[in-house]
Amino acid sequence: MTRITEIRASTIGFTENRSNATMDFSEMTLGLCAVVTDVVKNGKPVVGYGYGALGRYSQESIWRERMIPRIMKADPEALLNEAGDNLDPRKILKVMIKNEKDGGHGDRAAAASGLDIAMWDAAAKIADKPTAQLFADAAGRDSVPEKVAVYVGGGYYVPGKGLKELQDEIHGHHDDGFTFIKIKIGGAPLKEDMARIEAVLEVQPNDCLMVDANSGFDLKLALDYAKAMAPYKLRWFEDPGPTLDYELMAEVCAAYDGGMATGENQMSHDDCRNLVRYGGMRPEKDFFLFDPSWTYGPSEYMRIVTMMEENGWSRTRLYPHGGHLVSLHVTAGLGLGGTEAYPTSFQPVGGFTDGLDIADGVCGLPDAPGFGFEDKKKLFAIMKKLTDDLPQTKTAAA
Numbered sequence: 001m002t003r004i005t006e007i008r009a010s011t012i013g014f015t016e017n018r019s020n021a022t023m024d025f026s027e028m029t030l031g032l033c034a035v036v037t038d039v040v041k042n043g044k045p046v047v048g049y050g051y052g053a054l055g056r057y058s059q060e061s062i063w064r065e066r067m068i069p070r071i072m073k074a075d076p077e078a079l080l081n082e083a084g085d086n087l088d089p090r091k092i093l094k095v096m097i098k099n100e101k102d103g104g105h106g107d108r109a110a111a112a113s114g115l116d117i118a119m120w121d122a123a124a125k126i127a128d129k130p131t132a133q134l135f136a137d138a139a140g141r142d143s144v145p146e147k148v149a150v151y152v153g154g155g156y157y158v159p160g161k162g163l164k165e166l167q168d169e170i171h172g173h174h175d176d177g178f179t180f181i182k183i184k185i186g187g188a189p190l191k192e193d194m195a196r197i198e199a200v201l202e203v204q205p206n207d208c209l210m211v212d213a214n215s216g217f218d219l220k221l222a223l224d225y226a227k228a229m230a231p232y233k234l235r236w237f238e239d240p241g242p243t244l245d246y247e248l249m250a251e252v253c254a255a256y257d258g259g260m261a262t263g264e265n266q267m268s269h270d271d272c273r274n275l276v277r278y279g280g281m282r283p284e285k286d287f288f289l290f291d292p293s294w295t296y297g298p299s300e301y302m303r304i305v306t307m308m309e310e311n312g313w314s315r316t317r318l319y320p321h322g323g324h325l326v327s328l329h330v331t332a333g334l335g336l337g338g339t340e341a342y343p344t345s346f347q348p349v350g351g352f353t354d355g356l357d358i359a360d361g362v363c364g365l366p367d368a369p370g371f372g373f374e375d376k377k378k379l380f381a382i383m384k385k386l387t388d389d390l391p392q393t394k395t396a397a398a
Contacts, residue, residue, distance in 0.1 A: 002086055002126065003076045005045070006036040007068045007115070008386045011058040014346060030349060031058035031111070034386040035118040037087070039126050043392050048122025049373050049383045052114025053294045054322055054346045059111030067096040067115055086126050089119035090138075090299040097296070105267035109296050116297025117326055121370040131298075131371050135333025139302055147362040148331045149338030151210065152176070153323055153345065155183020155200070163199040170203050176343060179361035180235065182210040185225065186217060194228055201232065212238040215265065219248050226256040236261040236287055244271070250280025261287040264321035267294055272304045276311045283313050287337070291321040292330045305334055323350050325371045332365050348378035 014028045035048040052059045071079070074095045081088040093116050100108060124131040132144045152173045155166060166183070173181050181204055185193045200209060211234060217225065222240035229237060236259035241248040243265040253260050260281060266272045272290055275281070281288070288308065292301040305315050316337040320327040323342030331339040341363070342350030352358075353366045353375040366372030374380050 001076065001084060002080060003038045004035055004071060004079065004087070005038050007063075007071060007118075008034045008036070009060045009063045009068070010386055011060045012382060028055070029058040030054065031060045031063065031114055032383055032386060033063060033114050033118050034383070035115070035122050036387065036390065037122055037126070041125070045390055046122055046125045047387050047390070048118040048120070048125065048370065049380075049386075050114045050116070050118030050121060051293065051349055052117075053110035053291070054324060054342070054349055056107065056110050056294070059107050059114060062108060062111035063115065066100075067111060070096050070098055071115070087119055087123045089116055089123060089297070090302075092116070092119050093296060093299045103270075105271065105296075109267040110294050112300075113293045113295065113297040116299050117293065117371075120298055121373070124371070125369045128369050130329065130365065130367060130369065132329040132333035132365055135298060135302075135330060136335075139305075139334055141333070141335060144332050144365070145335075147364050148328065148336075149180075149361060150178065150328075150341045150358060150363045151180035151182060151319070151338065151361070152178040153182045153212075153340050153342055155181075155196070156345070157184060157187040163196065166196060167199055167203050170200055177358035177360065177363075178341070180208045180210070180338075182212055182238070182340075184214065185211045186213040190221075190224060190228060193225075197229065197232060197234075206233050207235055209234050210236045210238060210261065213240050215239045215242050217241050219251060222248065222252050223255055226252055230257065233258060235259055238262060238289070239264065244274075246275060246278040246280070249275070250278065253280040253282060253286070259285045259287065261289055261319070263288040263290045264294070266290055268296060269300055269303050269307060271295075273307050273311075276308060276313065283317065286317065288313070288318050289321040289340075290318065291327070293322050293324070293326055298326070298330055301330055302334065305336070325352055325366070325373065325376065328352055328363065328365065329371055348376070348382060352376070 010032050011029050031052045033050045037046045039046040079092050096115055097112055120131050124134045136144050154169055217240050238261040240252050266275055290304055292298050318336045320330055320339045323340040327339045353372045354377055357364045
């Protein structure tokens with residue numbers, strides 16, 4: 001019977017000198033976790049790795065004080081699939097959040113996401129499948145595409161970065177194989193931001209450019225930006241106002257004829273459902289960006305996708321935020337529209353496995369079992385520190 005023998009955790013920092021409309025990232029931290037199992041392959045225990053939410057802070061204390069003890073105290077059989085030969089991450093999620101009061105999701109949701117990611121990584125390695133295929137199996141989907149659409153998130157505010165440097169960044173993204181590009185707005189006055197957009201439009205098609213205000217506007221400023229940007233006919237205008245202000249979102253949608261996008265800061269199935277119901281979003285032109293590393297993990301993400309379809313939305317209107325391997329696998333396994341990529345931001349976690357081909361705005365998939373963290377060398381050099389001391393064993397491989 002497969003068992004979890006140990007769960008480990010640590011924290012790393014990013015110390016990146018950049019900012020968006022509402023925050024800088026110079027003091028940002030990230031929690032890493034490792035789920036050790038008693039299944040042995042290639043002479044070592046199978047380990048699943050995870051992390052809890054880019055763009056927030058480490059949830060290591062939540063893991064250590066609440067969630068890891070609940071998992072380790074649980075009946076091992078209660079954590080397995082029906083066949084009893086592998087972990088069932090969806091069952092484990094219920095165990096780790098037992099006795100958590102309804103609502104108040106926040107960092108708790110990000111913490112649960114990190115452990116859930118690690119459980120899926122371990123389960124896929126035990127099954128000897130890429131995690132995308134395991135997601136497809138769990139969701140009852142027949143196949144996984146060979147490639148998925150990707151867009152690059154960038155255009156941050158950096159000291160000394162002018163319009164020429166911004167255009168140079170766009171050219172660099174083109175060289176890296178991206179066709180759809182997103183830049184930040186709201187970190188400068190409106191007039192200056194319009195100049196930034198116009199500079200980018202000199203080198204980037206308008207229908208392949210998105211802008212992101214990172215929830216930084218009140219209603220008046222959001223409408224001012226919507227009016228100013230209307231002639232540009234951009235692909236989407238993202239996160240104009242506070243995450244849970246559905247009325248503001250609905251008013252901006254009603255006033256702006258272009259595409260809108262939001263949802264990256266929703267932290268649960270219930271938050272996502274309220275946004276779908278009350279945010280004024282339009283199924284024929286708008287996009288949701290729910291992040292599987294923030295919303296209680298891929299296990300809960302499957303429920304969110306089902307909820308969207310029940311409310312009249314195509315899953316192809318879902319483009320997971322995050323720009324990392326988890327979002328890539330979730331997008332492929334669940335048949336979503338595409339995903340974000342962070343090839344240079346939030347390093348070493350941002351971006352996909354080393355050498356993975358991106359061309360003409362689409363990206364191939366890792367073929368290794370699990371998420372493929374092991375083939376993202378700088379990231380795995382840090383992850384494996386959690387488990388470097390695990391002994392070799394002569395136990396027969398499972």
